[in-house]
Amino acid sequence: MTALVNEYLILNRSSVFFVNTFKMRLLSTKNIIKIKSKEDIPIVKGLPIVGTIFSILSAGGGRKLHEYIDMRHQQYGSVFREKIGPVDAVWISNPLDMKLLFAQEGKFPKHILPEAWLLYNDTYGQKRGLYFMDGKEWHMYRQILNRIMFKDLNANVIKSYNIVIDDLLTEWNSYTGQVVPNLIADLYKVSISFMVANLVGSVYEKCKHHVSEDVNCLAQSIQKVFQCTVKFTFIPAKTAKLLKLKIWNDFIHAVENSIEYANNLVSKLMKYNSDGLLNSIKNIPDIHNDMIKKLIIDFIIAAGDTSAYSTQWALYTIGLHKNIQNNLRDGLLKTDFLECDLLINILKEVLRMYPLAPFLTRITPSDIYLTNHIVPANSLIVMSMFTCSRNEKYFINPNEFNPYRWNRLKNNKYNSVIEPFATLPYGFGARSCIGQRMAHTQMCITIAECIKRYEIETMNPVKIALDLITVPDNSVNLKIHKV
Numbered sequence: 001m002t003a004l005v006n007e008y009l010i011l012n013r014s015s016v017f018f019v020n021t022f023k024m025r026l027l028s029t030k031n032i033i034k035i036k037s038k039e040d041i042p043i044v045k046g047l048p049i050v051g052t053i054f055s056i057l058s059a060g061g062g063r064k065l066h067e068y069i070d071m072r073h074q075q076y077g078s079v080f081r082e083k084i085g086p087v088d089a090v091w092i093s094n095p096l097d098m099k100l101l102f103a104q105e106g107k108f109p110k111h112i113l114p115e116a117w118l119l120y121n122d123t124y125g126q127k128r129g130l131y132f133m134d135g136k137e138w139h140m141y142r143q144i145l146n147r148i149m150f151k152d153l154n155a156n157v158i159k160s161y162n163i164v165i166d167d168l169l170t171e172w173n174s175y176t177g178q179v180v181p182n183l184i185a186d187l188y189k190v191s192i193s194f195m196v197a198n199l200v201g202s203v204y205e206k207c208k209h210h211v212s213e214d215v216n217c218l219a220q221s222i223q224k225v226f227q228c229t230v231k232f233t234f235i236p237a238k239t240a241k242l243l244k245l246k247i248w249n250d251f252i253h254a255v256e257n258s259i260e261y262a263n264n265l266v267s268k269l270m271k272y273n274s275d276g277l278l279n280s281i282k283n284i285p286d287i288h289n290d291m292i293k294k295l296i297i298d299f300i301i302a303a304g305d306t307s308a309y310s311t312q313w314a315l316y317t318i319g320l321h322k323n324i325q326n327n328l329r330d331g332l333l334k335t336d337f338l339e340c341d342l343l344i345n346i347l348k349e350v351l352r353m354y355p356l357a358p359f360l361t362r363i364t365p366s367d368i369y370l371t372n373h374i375v376p377a378n379s380l381i382v383m384s385m386f387t388c389s390r391n392e393k394y395f396i397n398p399n400e401f402n403p404y405r406w407n408r409l410k411n412n413k414y415n416s417v418i419e420p421f422a423t424l425p426y427g428f429g430a431r432s433c434i435g436q437r438m439a440h441t442q443m444c445i446t447i448a449e450c451i452k453r454y455e456i457e458t459m460n461p462v463k464i465a466l467d468l469i470t471v472p473d474n475s476v477n478l479k480i481h482k483v
C-alpha cells in the first residue's frame, strides 16, 4: 500500500489524496457492495468457432472497433464480456469502475501487448524495454525512470526542441497557400527528432545532420509496424506465422527494420557527450549498454506514432475552429506557451475526443470488485476510453469540440465536465505513460509555433479509424497561410 501511494506521488501529486481516501472507502464498502458472480456479467454470445466476427465485420471491422464496442455498451451496459479474435475480455466504460480497477491493480500492474509483438520477441529472442517488462524487473526500471522522466526539462532540451520545430516550419514555408503535402510523415519525423533532442540535449544542433537519415528511415518503418499490427485483429499472429502469410512477413520486415534503424540511431547518439536524457540513463548504477539501448529504442517506438498522431489531431481540430485558433494566437502573444491555459485546454479536449489509446487494458492480479460485479483474478479488463470520453453523462455535449469546458468555475469544478476521470489519454496509475510530460511539452511547442506563424485551414473532415491507435480514416489536408 505504501509503495503504491509512493508511485502515485511521483506520477501525479494531486492523486495521492484520491488514492488514499479512495482505497479506504473501497475497503470499508467492500462488505456492502452487492456482490454478484461472474455469470452476472452479460456475455455477448457468438457463433461456434467464428464467435462475433461477422457482427464486427459488418460494423466496419478492426478499424472501427471503437464504434462496435460503443454499440455493445449501449446494448449491454457499462460492463459486458465478449471474445474478439483471440482476446476474451470484460469491457468496462464506467469511470467509477475504472477507479476501482486502478485502486486494485496491485504493485505490478500488467497490460496486454499485441500478440504479434510478443510472438516476434519470442521467435527472435528479442528482449525489449519498459513497455514489454513485467513484475519486479518492470517495477525497478519504472521507479528509476520515473525520477528521470518526471523531473523538469532542462533549458537546453527546450532550446533543442525549438531547433526541431524551427527546421520543420522553415520547410513548411515553401507550402504557404497550399496543403502541406506529407503532414503525417513530417510529424513522425518531428516526434523522433524531439526524442533525439531530448536524448542529447544541447548537442542536438551538432548531431542532427549526422542522424537525419536514420531519423527518416526510422519514422517510415515505425509507421509501417503499426499499420501491419492492426491486420492481426482477426487472424491470430500465430496462425499467420504458421501459414507464412504475407501479413506475418510484412510485419517481421517492418519490426526488424525499426529495431535496426533505432539501434543504429542510438549507437550514433551514444557517442556524443550529451547533457540530456541519454546521459541520465547512462548514469543509472550498474546499467549495461544493452539495456540502455532497449529502454531508449522502446521510448522512441512508443513516442513516434502517439505524438505524431496527437499533434495531427490537434492541428486538424484547430484548423476546423477559426475563432478558437484566433483566440489561441492572441493568447500565445501574451503568455509563454507552457502557461497558456487555452493551449493546455485545447490539448485536453483534443485528447478527450481523439484518445490515442481508445482502449486501456489490465490483467487482474486478484479478484477485482467493481460496483456491481466481481471480475476474477487473471482476467483481462479493457477500459473503453472512446465510449467513456464521448458520453453525455460525463461531458456536456460530448461530441462538440469545446476547450472552454475545461475552464475552472469559482467552486473549482470544470465548466462543462461532469467527470474528468472519464478521459485518461495517458492512462492512470503506476503503469501510466512515462512520456506524458515530454509529450505534452512537445505538442505545446509544436502547436504554439505553428499557430504563431501560420493560419491553419482544415480542408476535409475525417473520422476516427484504428491502426492500433486512433488515426484518421483519410489523410488530413491542412492548408497553411502566413499570418
Ligand code: HEM
Residues within 6 Å of the ligand: 111, 130, 131, 132, 142, 298, 299, 300, 302, 303, 306, 307, 310, 356, 357, 360, 361, 424, 425, 426, 427, 428, 429, 430, 431, 432, 433, 434, 435, 436, 438, 439, 440
Ligand atoms: C501524446 C502522446 C502520447 C500518448 C497519448 C501516450 C499514451 C500512452 C498510454 C495510454 C499508455 C498506457 C497507459 C496505461 O496503460 O495506463 C502509454 C504507455 C507508455 N508510454 Fe506513452 N503516450 C504518448 C507519448 C509517449 C512518449 C513521448 C513516450 C516516450 C518516452 C512514451 C512512452 C511510453 C512508455 C514507455 C509506456 C509504457 C509504460 C509502462 O509500461 O510502464 N509515450 N502511453
